[in-house]
Amino acid sequence: DGGITQSPKYLFRKEGQNVTLSCEQNLNHDAMYWYRQDPGQGLRLIYYSQIVNDFQKGDIAEGYSVSREKKESFPLTVTSAQKNPTAFYLCASTPRPDSITEAFFGQGTRLTVV
């Protein structure tokens, strides 16, 4: 079945540590996105990529980094510079980069700082 797979489902990070969240899609979609969700707030865009080897900052990119070396994969690294990383992280994809069509989401990764 086609879809988006995020791993791990739960992740714990120590202070000062970098962690990487995985996002893989087999939908052959060109565009991929990372969102952050906090209680009582809407989803906020961290980074997005319209094509391989290219990505742009979203609204809250500080303390995060991404790469897009393959069409299927868009990993997100939460660096030690992100001061409040505890949140639910969602990866999404859309078929084309030139317009927003129907978005598909993964099941999310819950990151907790310990």
Next chain:
Amino acid sequence: KQEVTQIPAALSVPEGENLVLNCSFTDSAIYNLQWFRQDPGKGLTSLLLIQSSQREQTSGRLNASLDKSSGRSTLYIAASQPGDSATYLCAVSSSGTYKYIFGTGTRLKVLA
């Protein structure tokens, strides 16, 4: 700057009731609007996508309408069931951008 608001934030209804969820947005120059469902601790499931040129979309017991001029969309759920209990999110994309702006959602509970 586009802002999306969903009212009410939470709603409880008895099983079988028809209900309407509201979504409003401040900039009418949207490309499309999408309604999602989110179960606790899960990702988002797409329910309906309405292109800017459309007025409504239907899928089973769900009907979504769009009125761009007034900056509003409604999601109508007919004959609600306990399995409909979830958070419902709306999101809009604006022409020339590559991202959705999300509302904070309506948390629905359907009582058996």
